[in-house]
Amino acid sequence: xxxxxxxxxxxxxxxxxxxxxxxxxxxxxxxxxxxxxxxxxxxxxxxxxxxxxxxxxxxxxxxxxxxxxxxxxxxxxxxxxxxxxxxxxxxxxxxxxxxxxxxxxxxxxxxxxxxxxxxxxxxxxxxxxxxxxxxxxxxxxxxxxxxx
Amino acid sequence: xxxxxxxxxxxxxxxxxxxxxxxxxxxxxxxxxxxxxxxxxxxxxxxxxxxxxxxxxxxxxxxxxxxxxxxxxxxxxxxxxxxxxxxxxxxxxxxxxxxxxxxxxxxxxxxxxxxxxxxxxxxxxxxxxxxxxxxxxxxxxxxxxxxx
DNA sequence: GTACTTGCAAAGATTTTGCTTCCAA
DNA sequence: TTGGAAGCAAAATCTTTGCAAGTAC
Numbered sequence: 001x002x003x004x005x006x007x008x009x010x011x012x013x014x015x016x017x018x019x020x021x022x023x024x025x026x027x028x029x030x031x032x033x034x035x036x037x038x039x040x041x042x043x044x045x046x047x048x049x050x051x052x053x054x055x056x057x058x059x060x061x062x063x064x065x066x067x068x069x070x071x072x073x074x075x076x077x078x079x080x081x082x083x084x085x086x087x088x089x090x091x092x093x094x095x096x097x098x099x100x101x102x103x104x105x106x107x108x109x110x111x112x113x114x115x116x117x118x119x120x121x122x123x124x125x126x127x128x129x130x131x132x133x134x135x136x137x138x139x140x141x142x143x144x145x146x147x148x
Numbered sequence: 149x150x151x152x153x154x155x156x157x158x159x160x161x162x163x164x165x166x167x168x169x170x171x172x173x174x175x176x177x178x179x180x181x182x183x184x185x186x187x188x189x190x191x192x193x194x195x196x197x198x199x200x201x202x203x204x205x206x207x208x209x210x211x212x213x214x215x216x217x218x219x220x221x222x223x224x225x226x227x228x229x230x231x232x233x234x235x236x237x238x239x240x241x242x243x244x245x246x247x248x249x250x251x252x253x254x255x256x257x258x259x260x261x262x263x264x265x266x267x268x269x270x271x272x273x274x275x276x277x278x279x280x281x282x283x284x285x286x287x288x289x290x291x292x293x294x295x296x
Numbered sequence: 297g298t299a300c301t302t303g304c305a306a307a308g309a310t311t312t313t314g315c316t317t318c319c320a321a
Numbered sequence: 322t323t324g325g326a327a328g329c330a331a332a333a334t335c336t337t338t339g340c341a342a343g344t345a346c
Contacts, residue, residue, distance in 0.1 A: 022300060022345055043335080058303050063336060079227055081282065086234060086311070087335065099268075101278050112276060116268040120247075121287075123264055129292035130249050130258070134229065137285045139269075144277035170320055172326060191310080206328050211311060234336070235310065 011035060012074060012092060019072065026050075026057050030065045034075065039091040040109055046090070066090055073133060081140035083107055097121070097135055103143035110143065159183060160222060160240060167220065174198075174205055178213045182223065187239040188257055194238070214238055221281060229288035231255055245269070245283055251291035258291065 010018075012031040017023055033049050034041065041049075047062045069075040069090075078089040081102040099117060101110040117137065124130055158166075160179040165171055181197050182189065189197075195210045217223040217238075226237040229250040247265060249258040265285065272278055 024301065024345070026302070056303085060304080060337080061302060064301080067337090077230070081284070082225070085334065086236075088234075099272065101272065101276060103278075104281065110276060110278070112272055114268060114271055116264055116271055120262060120264040120268060123262055124247065124249065124260055124287060128249060128258060128260060129295070130251075130287070130289055131295060132287045132289040133252065134288040135285070136229070136287075137283070139272060139278065139280045139284075140282040141278055141280040147277070147279060170325060172320070174327070204328085208312080208329080209327055212326080215312095233309065 012069075015074060016072075021068070021072075026054070026061050027065055029053055029057065030062060031069075034069075034090065035092050035094075037091075039111075040078065040080065040089045041091070042087045042089050044087070076134065076136070078136060079138065080109060081138050083140075099137040099139065101139050101141070101143065103146055104140050105142055105146040108143055108145075160217070163222060164220075169216070169220075174202070174209050175213055177201055177205065178210060179217075182217075182238065183240050183242075185239075187259075188226065188228065188237045189239070190235045190237050192235070224282065224284070226284060227286065228257060229286050231288075247285040247287065249287050249289070249291065251294055252288050253290055253294040256291055256293075 012035050013023065013028060016027070016031065021027075029050050030046065033046060037046075037049075043062050043066060044059070046066075047057070047059045050057045050062065066075065066077075070077055074093055075090045076093050078091065078100060080089055080100060081104070083102050083104065084107070096113055097117065099112040099114065101112055102108075103110075121132055121135060125132055160183050161171065161176060164175070164179065169175075177198050178194065181194060185194075185197075191210050191214060192207070194214070195205070195207045198205045198210065214223065214225075218225055222241055223238045224241050226239065226248060228237055228248060229252070231250050231252065232255070244261055245265065247260040247262065249260055251257075269280055269283060273280055
């Protein structure tokens, strides 16, 4: 299984099929939730949403599915500065890379895109001959609403 | 206890004293190890090094000390793309912010400084009125030695 | 039919908490 | 002397693994 930085814009399910991944109904459900979620789901949150539709779906299956998607490079794994415990968050890699801003006071997560970020990635690849497959930028601090 | 983005270049021990933190011999030892380490120590690694000098030092003390240093903004916590498990790595915040490049093949960690990174931080603070106290940039991929 | 996937239970890894004793200031 | 810190044991949190039974292709 190889990660792929050039992620298509196809729905995850189609992407998996085209990569020869066996589509079980558990995977179909999980992948649909990830795709339609506003983002930043943790494993247990994903599991809870899934159980609303299939109460027999096991938490272990969630972890295994996330592991597979991560290996295939179809989801990004985030920590969001560990605002609440050591868990991880996942989001489909369907958009441009973006930066996550985590407010340490109210817990709000903002996303931020920037061409500077794209330039920075280019600089790294050029100057270090480093072939980036995943980048994670997370900033912790006070958001505009929480200052003063 | 408040985080402070303007970290002095003083040795951690002096910094703690000046902030009114009680200096136990355990803290003195841990802080010296963190400071003299090449960086990227995880809690258990720090504990093991500390035990060479004080075999009675408890692992819990390591976690509590790291927690304190983190709250005070004197160390940065890293994940290094979880190359090996879900543990965290720590490094003294004595240098300029830098990016960590983690090779998914050989596990090597490189550091990278860039003025683009500084500009990016400025852009975030300006455009979002977000007061950054910690930033973490981690890239996973193949280092120069591991390609082809 | 067969290899891959799931569910279940159990274990593993990392970090945190409660409480008593101890020590730095 | 006294409030904060350390040690110990236990628990909490998050994630992974082994194996039997089930299922997609």
